[in-house]
Amino acid sequence: MFVTVLFALLFYVATAILLVGLGVRIAGYARAPAPLKIPTTPAPTTRGGVVLRMGTEVFLFNSLFKANKWIWLFGIVFHVALALVLLRHLRYFLDPVPTWVVMIQPFGLYAAFAMVLGLAGLWVRRIFVERIRYISSPSDHLMLALLLGIALTGLSMTYLWHTDITAVKLFFTGLMRFEFNPLPLQPMLLLHLLLVAGLMIIFPFSKLLHAPGVFFSPTRNQVDNPREKRHVTKVKWMTASERPATGGDK
Amino acid sequence: MAKFETPEIKDETVDIPALQTGVMSHSKPYVSQDKFQAPLGFPGELVDNWKDVAINKLGELLETNRALQVFMDSCVKCGACTDKCHYFLGTSDPRNMPVARQDLLRGVYRRYFTLPGKYFPKLVGATDLTEEVLGEWYSYFHQCSECRRCSVYCPYGIDTAEITMATRDIMNAVGVGQKYSNEIIGKVFKIGNNLGLPQPALADTLLGLEEDVKDETGVDVRYPLDEKGAEVLLVTPSADFFAEPHVDGLIGYGKVFHAAGISWTLSSHASEAANFGLFIGSAENMKKIALRIREAALDLGVKRIIFGECGHAWRVAYSYLNTLAGPFDFLDPRYPVPQHICEFTYDLIQRRALTLDKSANDHRRVTFHDSCNVARASRMGDMPGGQFVIPREIIKAVCNHYYDMAPDTIGEATFCCGGGGGLLTDDLMELRVKGALPRMSALKSVVEEHGVTHMAAICAICKSQFAKVLPYYGFEMDQIVSVHQLVSDAIVLDAKQ
Ligand code: SF4
Ligand code: SF4
Numbered sequence: 001m002f003v004t005v006l007f008a009l010l011f012y013v014a015t016a017i018l019l020v021g022l023g024v025r026i027a028g029y030a031r032a033p034a035p036l037k038i039p040t041t042p043a044p045t046t047r048g049g050v051v052l053r054m055g056t057e058v059f060l061f062n063s064l065f066k067a068n069k070w071i072w073l074f075g076i077v078f079h080v081a082l083a084l085v086l087l088r089h090l091r092y093f094l095d096p097v098p099t100w101v102v103m104i105q106p107f108g109l110y111a112a113f114a115m116v117l118g119l120a121g122l123w124v125r126r127i128f129v130e131r132i133r134y135i136s137s138p139s140d141h142l143m144l145a146l147l148l149g150i151a152l153t154g155l156s157m158t159y160l161w162h163t164d165i166t167a168v169k170l171f172f173t174g175l176m177r178f179e180f181n182p183l184p185l186q187p188m189l190l191l192h193l194l195l196v197a198g199l200m201i202i203f204p205f206s207k208l209l210h211a212p213g214v215f216f217s218p219t220r221n222q223v224d225n226p227r228e229k230r231h232v233t234k235v236k237w238m239t240a241s242e243r244p245a246t247g248g249d250k
Numbered sequence: 251m252a253k254f255e256t257p258e259i260k261d262e263t264v265d266i267p268a269l270q271t272g273v274m275s276h277s278k279p280y281v282s283q284d285k286f287q288a289p290l291g292f293p294g295e296l297v298d299n300w301k302d303v304a305i306n307k308l309g310e311l312l313e314t315n316r317a318l319q320v321f322m323d324s325c326v327k328c329g330a331c332t333d334k335c336h337y338f339l340g341t342s343d344p345r346n347m348p349v350a351r352q353d354l355l356r357g358v359y360r361r362y363f364t365l366p367g368k369y370f371p372k373l374v375g376a377t378d379l380t381e382e383v384l385g386e387w388y389s390y391f392h393q394c395s396e397c398r399r400c401s402v403y404c405p406y407g408i409d410t411a412e413i414t415m416a417t418r419d420i421m422n423a424v425g426v427g428q429k430y431s432n433e434i435i436g437k438v439f440k441i442g443n444n445l446g447l448p449q450p451a452l453a454d455t456l457l458g459l460e461e462d463v464k465d466e467t468g469v470d471v472r473y474p475l476d477e478k479g480a481e482v483l484l485v486t487p488s489a490d491f492f493a494e495p496h497v498d499g500l501i502g503y504g505k506v507f508h509a510a511g512i513s514w515t516l517s518s519h520a521s522e523a524a525n526f527g528l529f530i531g532s533a534e535n536m537k538k539i540a541l542r543i544r545e546a547a548l549d550l551g552v553k554r555i556i557f558g559e560c561g562h563a564w565r566v567a568y569s570y571l572n573t574l575a576g577p578f579d580f581l582d583p584r585y586p587v588p589q590h591i592c593e594f595t596y597d598l599i600q601r602r603a604l605t606l607d608k609s610a611n612d613h614r615r616v617t618f619h620d621s622c623n624v625a626r627a628s629r630m631g632d633m634p635g636g637q638f639v640i641p642r643e644i645i646k647a648v649c650n651h652y653y654d655m656a657p658d659t660i661g662e663a664t665f666c667c668g669g670g671g672g673l674l675t676d677d678l679m680e681l682r683v684k685g686a687l688p689r690m691s692a693l694k695s696v697v698e699e700h701g702v703t704h705m706a707a708i709c710a711i712c713k714s715q716f717a718k719v720l721p722y723y724g725f726e727m728d729q730i731v732s733v734h735q736l737v738s739d740a741i742v743l744d745a746k747q
Contacts, residue, residue, distance in 0.1 A: 025323070032316040035533065037569045040401045040409065041626055042634035042662060049634075057405065067330035067403030075328065075405075125329070130269055132329035134344045135353065137375035139366070140327050205365050206374075210406055213324030218317045219407035224629055227586045230572045235314045237533045238573070 004183045007193060008175055014200040021204025022212065029216040033233035043224035050223050057220055070125065078118025084111035085154075092169045093176070109158065115151045119144055143206065146199055153192035163189045254680040256722045257340055257687045261695075263656070264688045266333045267342035274343040278389050279677050282427035289436040290535050293425035300424040301379050305362050307423040308355075308416075312363065317412045322359045324406045325349060331400040331408075336665045337393050340684035345390045348400035348410040354386055355417050388426060391417045393681055395671035396529065396562075397622035402662050414671070415531025422530060430675035431526045438539055443488035443522035449476070452518055455491050463501060469743040471508045473500075473516070476550065480515035482507070483547050485523045485567070485588070486558025487710035496713055499559050499732030505741050506595050506734070509604050514556075517546035523563035524710065528570075529672030537574045540566065544575040553582040556589045559732055561621035561709030562670065564590055568628040592708060593630050595737060596640045599647045605742040608650050614704045615651040616736065617696050618642055619689065619716075620664035621709035635661075641708055641733055648740035653700040659692035667707075669715030682715060683722045690723040697725075706733045 044050045056062040061079075064072045088108025091097045123144045126132050157163050164184040174181035183189075202208070215221065232238065284294025297303055312319050331348040333339070338346040345351060357377035360367030367376030377383060394414040401409035421427065437446040447455070456473040463471045474480065484507075490500040507514045520543045527536025547555055555578070557567045567588045572578065578587040586593075598604050618641060630636040638661050646652050659665050668685030696702040707713055707730060716730035 029316055029320055032313055032319050034316040035314065036573060038317060038409065038412065038627070040398060040407055040662075041629055041637070043629075045629075045632075045634060057407075061405055063403055063407065064328070064330050064405040067334070067405075071328050071330050126327075129329065131266070131332040131344065131347060132327070134269060134271075135327050135329060135332065135347065135349050137327075137373065139374045142373070202366075207324070207326045209323040210326050213320045214406045216316060216320045217324070217407040218320075219401050219409050224634065226569045226572055227588075230576050232573060235533075237314075237537065 001180075001182065003185060003190070004171070004180055007183055007190070007197075008171075008180050010194075010197050011175060014197040018200040018203050025204055025209055026212050026216075029212070033235050034218045034222070035233050035235045035238060037222055037224070037226040037231050038218050039222040039224050040219040041224055043222065045224050047223060050221055054215065054221060057214060070121070074118045074121035074125070076118075077114050078122065081111040081115035081118060084108050085115060085151075092165070092172055095169075095173055112151060112155050112158070116148065116155070119148045119151065123148070139206070143208075146195060150192060150195045150199065153188050153195065156188050157186075157192065161186065161188050254683070256683055259687070259691045259694050259723060261691065263658070264339045264691050267339065269344040270342040271344055274337075274341045274346065274393060274681065275386070275389055277393060277678065277681050279392050279673070279675055280429040281388075282429040282432045286429060286432040286436055287422070287425065287427050289439055290422070290427075290432055290532065292422040292427055292432070296425045300384075303424050304379060304384075304420050305358075307420045308359065309363070311416050311419065312359075315412075315416070317409065318416050320406070321352070321408045321413060322356055322363075325352060325356065325408055326405075328405065330403050330405065331410075334400045334403050335394075335410075336397070336399070336668060336688045337395070337681065337685045340668070340687035341393075341681070343393075345386070346393055348404075348408075351390055351394055352408065352410055352413045354383070354390055355413055358383065384421070384424075384426065387417050387421060391421070392428060392673065392678070395622070395666045395668070395673055395685070397666035397670055398626040399622065399663070399666065402626060411671070415528070417531075418529070418672075419531035422532065428530070428672060430677070431530050431672040435526050435530070435535055435539070438522050438526075438542070442519050442542070444524050444526070445488045445491070447488060447491060447521065449518035452491060452516070452521060456516070459497070459501060459504070463504070467743055469508070471504050471743065473504050474514065475516050476518055477513075477515040478550050480513045480550060480552055482512060482514035482554045482556050483520070483543075483550055483552040484514050484516055484556050484558060484591070485520055485543055485546075485563075486516070486591075487523045487560040487563055488521055489710040489714060490558055491521075493710075493714060494717065495728065495730060495732050495735055496559075496710055498735035498738060500734075502732065502734030502736075502738030502741070503558060503591055505738050505743060506591075506598065506604070509741060509743060510594075510598055515550060515552070517550060519549065520546035523557050523560045523567070525563060525566040526672060528562055528566050536566065536570070540571055540574040543571065544578075547578075548580065554585050554589065555581065555587055556591055556594055558591050559708040559710065559734060561623040561711060563710075564708075565623040565627040590630050590640075591734065592640050592644055595734070596631070596644055599644065606648050606737075606740045607742050608648055608740055610740045611649040611736055612651070614649060614731075614736070615653065615700060615702045616645055616649050616704050616706055616731075617653050617655055617693065617702045618645055618660070618733075619655075619667065619705050619707045619712060620660050621707060621712050622664060622666045622670060624708060625662055625664045638662075641706075644733060645706055645736060648736050653696050653702055655692040655696050659688065665689045665692065667709070667712040667715040668719060670709075670711050674711050674715055683719055686715070686719045686723070690719070690725075693725070694723070704729050704731045706731050706736060708733050
């Protein structure tokens with residue numbers, strides 16, 4: 001029971017930090033003005049065009065594709081796999097499990113391997129490509145280790161040391177109703193959950209902020225229409241300095 | 251100045267160099283002095299509590315510039331941008347890789363503005379702000395031409411130019427400015443243009459141009475200054491008034507206006523399209539310079555504003571002028587404010603309103619250098635990418651022989667000339683020559699393959715930079731031409747009469 005309570009508290013705390021931390025960062029991005037029009041051109045001239053541009057960035061990593069095919073390949077394999085794996089995990093939280101979640105289960109399994117492959121590819125590049133090694137801090141390596149650790153402990157439970165999935169599900173669905181149901185004391189499971197909680201906690205303080213960040217990036221989300229529509233924001237330097245005496249501003 | 255070797259052109263594409271850490275750390279432009287700092291509202295020398303001032307300034311910029319906040323947080327060190335900067339390709343110094351340049355500021359951001367940076371600085375690459383760091387800022391943030399090439403390739407659109415501008419703004423706030431840019435801005439405030447040409451000198455120059463054109467063509471083409479009631483105010487970089495090949499472009503604009511029968515004027519108050527406020531990341535100063543154009547337009551009672559050939563000037567004009575000095579509801583609403591001279595000429599060509607004799611340029615085989623600020627920070631016409639189409643269509647309308655350089659060196663992927671962003675100064679000659687390597691390589695391959703003789707550009711900085719740098723790579727300085735110089739040579743004046 002001690003471990004169950006510990007993990008229950010850990011997940012409450014991790015969730016709170018993730019949500020509040022992200023909320024604070026996103027609020028910061030949203031609150032800060034984008035005083036000038038700085039889309040990287042050629043850029044869409046309509047809102048719809050911007051949605052499309054953002055879509056190709058978020059789902060296809062368009063700019064990255066232009067930049068470097070290897071990083072793109074490993075990057076997209078990892079992210080798509082991660083998305084599938086996350087969706088697959090919904091079955092531990094939802095009751096009844098929606099049909100589509102049931103249907104993606106087999107893909108989710110392959111995805112776990114793809115995730116490992118993508119992460120390994122990225123790590124190999126980080127270690128062996130001189131330029132990328134130069135720009136890496138210890139935290140960049142640790143982040144990959146953390147993600148790889150999560151993927152490998154997860155896989156090990158599927159193939160090597162099975163765990164009592166039903167009990168795990170009861171634990172998590174219970175947490176959502178503030179009930180503590182016993183967590184199986186299986187080392188791999190505990191390690192897996194510990195790493196996941198760790199990831200949730202560092203998310204709002206790390207480069208994982210690229211996830212919300214991309215949507216707020218003015219070079220990608222601005223409409224290219226400065227001549228057609230005057231772009232004004234309330235920043236000090238815009239409003240403070242005086243207008244010309246002869247100004248046509250009424 | 252220290253001796254340096256011009257890099258060797260090996261191939262059409264520049265190989266990614268092996269890293270040579272710190273080989274460019276000696277490159278620093280002259281530091282500004284009190285007399286150049288004061289007019290811009292900056293302290294004249296390093297202030298005593300400079301660390302606090304710098305951190306406060308960074309905090310203020312983060313709060314007033316969403317891009318900076320997002321860019322500081324979002325970089326995942328993927329490395330996609332590492333081989334995209336011409337200064338890295340030309341110098342091999344890894345600090346010239348865009349992400350490494352950003353990290354010079356990001357390290358400080360992390361240290362003072364993020365939790366992990368406060369408690370585990372080593373782990374996340376956070377750094378204390380020290381004199382050494384300030385020195386690195388001064389060196390490497392003056393090795394970025396703010397060309398935005400890196401931002402094209404970054405999955406989050408992180409634009410190192412924005413980070414360079416912010417850091418230069420912070421450096422000015424603590425009293426460490428760059429002499430070249432700040433002295434020039436002072437001249438604009440005092441006299442009206444970067445070169446410090448007063449009204450009488452301008453008038454003189456323009457009169458001289460009228461005489462030259464008359465001698466050459468027998469036609470009275472006017473180059474008016476401060477003429478009230480003209481339809482168009484032309485704002486052009488002051489280099490157009492005398493530098494080669496810029497002035498041939500200005501002659502061309504005059505001929506186009508003449509052929510179109512549209513009255514126009516230059517203004518001595520706004521005798522400068524360039525706006526170095528952009529380069530130093532100072533919105534206040536950029537705005538002050540931009541307002542001169544509004545004042546001139548109102549004073550002269552014009553109906554339209556057209557900009558001459560200048561890259562960053564067109565960025566400020568196209569993207570910012572409306573914000574900084576608008577609204578322009580007193581101008582003729584039928585035309586975009588402002589317009590680029592290329593849009594104006596292109597429109598005339600499409601309407602067949604110009605008589606052009608292409609054969610006049612038959613001695614030239616031409617390629618076109620997309621200037622970075624036009625390519626990646628502005629537009630021409632009403633379609634995205636018009637900034638690539640319109641100048642090329644103009645050239646093709648006035649020249650029989652046109653050849654593009656390799657696709658990954660033009661358009662949105664264009665390489666900077668090596669002298670943009672406030673680096674066009676003799677104290678940075680080594681950097682300028684080395685930074686030109688990718689463009690020079692691309693040029694060399696069209697020279698060899700298609701016998702290209704001239705490279706046309708629509709940017710005053712590009713033109714000056716190439717005139718200086720071409721000879722280092724075995725070309726002639728006059729192989730760089732203005733687009734409107736080509737127009738000027740092909741245009742047949744008064745043909746209809
Ligand atoms: S903006 Fe241009 S000069 Fe600056 S880092 Fe990026 S590519 Fe290099
Ligand atoms: S491409 Fe963008 S995210 Fe990747 S290293 Fe460069 S700046 Fe960072």
